[in-house]
Amino acid sequence: MERYVSGPWLARSVDLPPDTRPYYKALAGRVRALILDGRLAxxxxxxxxxxxxxxxxxxxTTVTAAYDRxxxxxxxxxxxxxxxxxxxPGPGALGVDNPWVAGAADDGLIPFHCAAPPAISSLPGAVAAAAADYPRHGLGAGYDPVGLPALREAIAARYSARGLATRPDQILVTSGAQHGIHLVMTLLAGPGDRVLVESPTYHHVLDAIRLAGAHLVPVGFPGDTWDVGLMASAMRQSATRLAYVVPDFHNPMGLLMGEGxxxxxxxxxxxYGTTLVTDECWAELAIDEPSQVRPLAAFDTDGRVISIGSSAKLWWGGxxxxxxxxxSALVRxxxxxxxxxxxATPIFEQLVVTHLFEGIEEARAERARGLGASRDVLVAALRAELPGWRFTEPRGGGSLWVRLDAPVATPLADAAAGLGVRLAPGPWFGVDGTLERYLRLPYTxxxxxxxxxxPRLxxxxxxxxxxxxxxxxxxPATPPLTPAL
Structure with missing residues (x-):
């Protein structure tokens, strides 16, 4: 027998004052909340x-607009x-609210959904140095599928300095970390393969795994740390081919995995025969003290750890x-x-990053000061304005993972947009529409x-x-929210 709800029952359940504005958005939000907390199956x-x-x-017309939404x-x-x-909704679906398309950066909202810091102060000098070097590269073909030799040498040297001996032929330069993730998933995760992911996890990786046709195997965090035994059980029970993990200032939780x-x-x-793909995009972003933890691949003896890094968080996403x-075989x-x-990746940007590596310690110190100041302001403001929300203050990275006092992350994001703030609700970072009680708040x-x-939040x-x-x-304030270079 088909189940249905009547108009009067739904009207009583949403309980909206008639002067609510805009009414259709509020109505859609109340219906969505009923579905998410199980009161409406x-x-x-x-x-x-x-x-x-x-x-x-x-x-x-008002109800039609709410149903359309x-x-x-x-x-x-x-x-x-x-x-x-x-x-x-389908896992990871953002619908019309997807902030990564349709010019969301120009919508006038405070971009509280985006964990991306502004450019480092050393960027103009590196750009000038790259411009001076650029003409001599015009004598060649202009592209190399593995990357500029000087940049590969700089990346390999940085890994070695962090405790993981690395040769340049073990490095492939990509057009951003997401490009690297996509390449790895396309090559190693075929249709029907199982890929373990943490829950929550970096939301864009879920799209890359689905595009490969693989099945997601989520493993949650029982507390404010990893449960490696639980992850091992998932590898064994699901016969996972790959596991994507973020052990270095986890996005979105900000946790740092210990060496043990x-x-x-x-x-x-x-x-269990699983290849580990480790996301190190936040690895250089310690705030309170320099991280002494070696890269995950330092514990690898048979080439089963693939490390993915990026210039985006330390220097600039652009x-x-x-x-x-x-x-080296997998790189080929x-x-x-x-x-x-x-x-291949554009030569000019590779030259810029090569020069930026020369001042990496100064960049890390600058980021620690800037992110530390922003984190402290955000933590103090949340504790003053929203004392019922819970979070663990991270020692590095770029965001707080906040537990709300009710499972209302999605309607909260809708309400915040109406007050000038764009948010990243918890379900963005989950596999199956869960995490409605959580919110990622970046301090970048x-x-x-x-x-x-x-205060708007x-x-x-x-x-x-x-x-x-x-x-x-x-x-929201019209002047730029990020300082000019």
């Missing part, structure tokens, strides 16, 4: 638009002439330079694969931007709890 037929409009005392976000399935049913857990994780991967560290295979995608913006964002939280309590805010 999936595959239940919704009332017809005209019936719900009559029960709510609003126009049919729910369909776009994946919470309704509809068939022409047959009605609409409650649903859950690193050794145990590599041993478990060896035992450079789009990343790298893969692996065996990956270079052949990339030849069918983009052939300057302190003044965070100080402006948190607090007001959004009050609005979710009581839609009639939304205060008025002026538009």
């Amino acid at each position: 999936t595959r239940v037929r919704m009332p017809a638009e005209r019936h719900l409009a009559a029960a709510l005392g609003v126009s049919r 729910l369909r776009e976000q994946g919470y309704l399935d509809s068939r022409q002439g047959s009605g609409s049913w409650t649903a859950l 857990d690193r050794a145990a994780l590599v041993e478990a991967a060896r035992r 450079l789009r330079i990343g790298w893969i560290r692996a065996t 295979r990956l270079a052949v694969l990339r030849a069918g995608i983009d052939i 913006m300057p302190p003044q931007a965070l100080a402006e964002a948190v 607090s007001a959004a939280a009050r609005a979710v709890a009581d839609p009639g309590s939304v205060p008025a805010f002026p538009p």
Whole structure:
């Protein structure tokens, strides 16, 4: 028998004051919240638009707009002439709210969803040095699928300095870390293969794994640390081919894996035949004290750890330079694969990053000062404005992983957008629409931007709890939120 809900029941359940503005967004948010906390089950037929409009005392156009929004976000399935049913969005689906497309950076909102620091102060000098070097490279073909030799040497030397002996022929330069992840998943994870991921995890990697046709095997965090035994059990039970992990100032949780857990994780991967893909994009971003932990691949004895790094967090994301560290044989295979995608990374950006490596310790110190100041402002503001929210203050990285006092991350993000702040709700970082009680709050913006964002965030939280309590805010500050170079 088909299940359905009536218009009067749904009107009582959403309990929206008639003067709520904009009403259609609030209605869609309340219905979505009912679905996410289980009060409205999936595959239940919704009332017809005209019936719900009559029960709510609003126009049919308003209900139509709310239903359209729910369909776009994946919470309704509809068939022409047959009605609409409650649903859950596909894993990782962001629908019309996807901030990475459609010019979201120009929408006037404070970009509290994006964990990307502004360019380092040494960037202009490195650009000038690269410009001086650039003409002599015009004598060659202009591209090398494995990367500029000088940059590969600099990356290899940095790994060696961190306790992992590395040769330049073990490095493949890519157009950003995400490009590297995509290459590895395309080569090593075929349709039907199982790939272990942490939950939560870096959200863009989920897309790369799905594009490869592989199946995701999520493993959660029982507390504020990894449970390597749980990860080992997942490898054994699921016969995972690959495991993607972020042991260095985890994105989004900010955790740093200790050397004991690193050794145990590599041993478990060896035992169960799993290749580890380790994301090191935040590895150089210690704040409170220099990290003495060696790279995960330092515990590898048989070439099963693939390391992926990037210039984005330490220097600047606009450079789009990343790298893969692996065996020289695997680097050659990956270079052949990339030849069918983009052939090579631009020379000029590689030259810039080569020069930036020369001042890496100064860059790390600058980032520690800047991120530390922003983190401290964010932590203090949250504790003052939202004392019911819980988080562990990280020693490095770029974000707080905040546990809310209710499973309302998605409606909170909607409310915050109406108050001038774009957020990254927990389900972005999960596999199956879970993590609705969590929010990632980066501290990569300057302190003044965070100080402006948190009161708006607090007001959004009050609005979710009581839609009639939304205060008025002026538009976010128009001056740039990041300092000019």
